[in-house]
Amino acid sequence: MENSRLVAGYPRFVTPEFEPFDPVELLRWTEEIVCRGDARKYTAFYATGVYGGIGTGYAVGCCLRCVFCWVEFSRDFPELYGKFYSAEEAARRIVAAARHYGTPRARISGGEPTLGKEHLLSVLQHIEREPRIRLFILETNGIPLAIDPDYVHALEEFTKIHVRVSLKAGTPEAFSKKTGARPEAFELPFKAISHLLQHRISFHVAAMSLDPRFMSPEERTALMKRLASLDFRLLLNLEEEVVDPYDTTLKRLAAANWRVKWPLRRVYTPISETLRELLRQRRQRS
Numbered sequence: 001m002e003n004s005r006l007v008a009g010y011p012r013f014v015t016p017e018f019e020p021f022d023p024v025e026l027l028r029w030t031e032e033i034v035c036r037g038d039a040r041k042y043t044a045f046y047a048t049g050v051y052g053g054i055g056t057g058y059a060v061g062c063c064l065r066c067v068f069c070w071v072e073f074s075r076d077f078p079e080l081y082g083k084f085y086s087a088e089e090a091a092r093r094i095v096a097a098a099r100h101y102g103t104p105r106a107r108i109s110g111g112e113p114t115l116g117k118e119h120l121l122s123v124l125q126h127i128e129r130e131p132r133i134r135l136f137i138l139e140t141n142g143i144p145l146a147i148d149p150d151y152v153h154a155l156e157e158f159t160k161i162h163v164r165v166s167l168k169a170g171t172p173e174a175f176s177k178k179t180g181a182r183p184e185a186f187e188l189p190f191k192a193i194s195h196l197l198q199h200r201i202s203f204h205v206a207a208m209s210l211d212p213r214f215m216s217p218e219e220r221t222a223l224m225k226r227l228a229s230l231d232f233r234l235l236l237n238l239e240e241e242v243v244d245p246y247d248t249t250l251k252r253l254a255a256a257n258w259r260v261k262w263p264l265r266r267v268y269t270p271i272s273e274t275l276r277e278l279l280r281q282r283r284q285r286s
């Protein structure tokens with residue numbers, strides 16, 4: 001088994017006895033397992049209907065351990081899954097999947113796409129030269145972009161990317177409980193958002209904040225205030241999500257001893273809707 005020294009202490013699932021980890025350390029460990037020069041491990045290349053159709057490379061490895069994560073167990077056992085693909089080969093396969101589906105959109109999914117900076121930047125260079133791809137959606141939990149401001153700077157050269165930063169929680173304690181990471185790491189995704197604002201990169205924020213089973217009203221208010229403190233417009237474009245009962249999600253929730261009722265019966269009103277309505281009323285009054 002490769003990297004057996006790392007694998008021995010490698011965090012898998014969040015459990016009630018789980019010791020919170022440093023996500024930056026987990027990031028480095030994971031990169032040692034899933035990255036090799038400009039190559040990264042993938043388990044599949046395909047296209048799917050999300051975003052109106054998108055060519056996808058399913059990459060291995062993440063630096064968080066979200067209890068509601070839907071990703072295959074390649075997230076938890078990266079040493080056991082996937083094959084290495086050079087950036088050129090990965091880009092070629094993602095483009096081929098998109099072409100076959102008839103979509104001009106592409107992405108990396110299945111783990112944290114920004115692990116392996118050399119690989120990702122090289123994939124983006126290939127995508128930039130590929131006329132059949134018009135949009136590359138860069139999904140991220142924000143941690144790799146937070147700890148390396150040069151990473152965000154390097155993204156400036158790409159004309160086709162749109163970044164989607166996904167937030168998991170509204171307080172440091174909830175972040176730790178939901179992701180397994182230390183509470184101090186809660187700030188990192190917001191730091192990534194600051195870098196993106198500073199470098200004027202096209203992006204929006206998504207949050208697991210529509211589902212009352214995973215976010216209390218108080219935590220949700222704290223999250224909205226934190227985002228508004230960076231830029232009020234982030235709330236107007238906030239994409240709020242609910243947890244879906246994938247098999248992998250149910251197993252991770254069970255491991256963490258989270259008791260959740262299905263089906264979901266009630267969701268919050270999206271903050272973007274509430275704010276747009278308030279702005280409309282204000283315009284009418286003035």
Ligand code: SF4
Pocket residue numbers: 062063064065066068069070071075110111112141
């Ligand atoms: S939900 Fe996303 S950030 Fe969280 S563990 Fe899964 S892949 Fe990583």
